[in-house]
Amino acid sequence: MSALLRLSDVVHSYGDDRVLSGVDLTVGRGDFVGVVGPSGSGKTTLLKILLGTIRPIGGVVDRAPDVRIGYVPQLETVDWNFPVTVAECVLMARRGRGLPWPTRAERRDVARVLDRLGIGHLAHRHIRALSGGQQQRMFLARALLGEPDLLLMDEPTTGVDFTSRHEVLHLLGDLNADGTTILLTTHDLNGVAAHLPKLVALNGTVIAAGSPVEVISGPVLERTFGAPMEVLQHLGLPVVLDPGPHLAVARGHRAG
Numbered sequence: 295m296s297a298l299l300r301l302s303d304v305v306h307s308y309g310d311d312r313v314l315s316g317v318d319l320t321v322g323r324g325d326f327v328g329v330v331g332p333s334g335s336g337k338t339t340l341l342k343i344l345l346g347t348i349r350p351i352g353g354v355v356d357r358a359p360d361v362r363i364g365y366v367p368q369l370e371t372v373d374w375n376f377p378v379t380v381a382e383c384v385l386m387a388r389r390g391r392g393l394p395w396p397t398r399a400e401r402r403d404v405a406r407v408l409d410r411l412g413i414g415h416l417a418h419r420h421i422r423a424l425s426g427g428q429q430q431r432m433f434l435a436r437a438l439l440g441e442p443d444l445l446l447m448d449e450p451t452t453g454v455d456f457t458s459r460h461e462v463l464h465l466l467g468d469l470n471a472d473g474t475t476i477l478l479t480t481h482d483l484n485g486v487a488a489h490l491p492k493l494v495a496l497n498g499t500v501i502a503a504g505s506p507v508e509v510i511s512g513p514v515l516e517r518t519f520g521a522p523m524e525v526l527q528h529l530g531l532p533v534v535l536d537p538g539p540h541l542a543v544a545r546g547h548r549a550g
């Protein structure tokens with residue numbers, strides 16, 4: 295298949311709590327997709343199903359052969375007290391925690407990827423002593439070390455200031471232009487989602503998929519976030535007035 299990953303009628307529950315149902319989603323080669331939806335709508339669960347660390351209880355996941363996937367977790371799920379430097383943390387992606395002495399080739403690869411992301415000078419700093427934007431770059435470096443075809447990123451711009459958010463988005467745009475397929479989740483409708491070529495609105499199931507103008511629309515957002523939202527067009531981009539519903543919690547829109 296030309297798609298890297300395809301989910302058909304995927305269902306997942308935690309215990310009795312149905313989180314996803316009837317999810318159909320295709321991640322095509324070269325896509326740059328944003329998944330939007332309120333807190334608890336199943337975005338992280340969907341990423342983990344795409345990554346393969348959660349096995350859904352129903353439906354089919356098709357994966358093209360030999361697809362390498364890089365995962366960038368939500369920063370708030372990371373244990374920042376773990377005593378490692380930036381370079382060590384990046385290298386762990388390749389060799390786990392067990393082996394203390396990296397080879398010269400490994401050190402070179404880590405230095406190269408850190409330089410590419412503009413944090414080469416931070417290689418020997420403790421991971422806790424980084425800004426939000428730098429932490430995000432470090433996890434991106436970690437994912438890129440494996441030269442992934444597909445990058446899955448959980449809220450890559452949350453906890454990151456405006457300038458860093460802009461830089462992270464720019465960086466991802468460059469990676470995508472170089473051929474990396476990217477799927478990310480975001481709460482930020484105006485600052486992030488509106489600038490991506492393709493969006494998926496999720497609330498327990500896929501409410502809509504398409505261009506930002508198709509997905510960031512009053513009716514789709516109301517079905518996704520459970521509250522009316524006003525949307526204007528500005529310079530060809532949708533703008534959500536008072537995008538406060540990123541704080542909203544998923545409710546009543548699950549198909550299961």
Ligand SMILES: Nc1ncnc2c1ncn2[C@@H]1O[C@H](COP(=O)(O)OP(=O)(O)OP(=O)(O)O)[C@@H](O)[C@H]1O
Nearest residue numbers: 308309311313331332333334335336337338339340
């Ligand atoms: N390991 C788990 N065990 C039980 N329930 C879980 C587990 N992981 C997630 N959930 C629940 O499943 C639902 C969906 O969670 P998920 O993390 O996928 O949503 P999300 O859209 O990523 O939320 P957020 O935007 O807040 O990160 C939530 O109600 C959550 O509490």
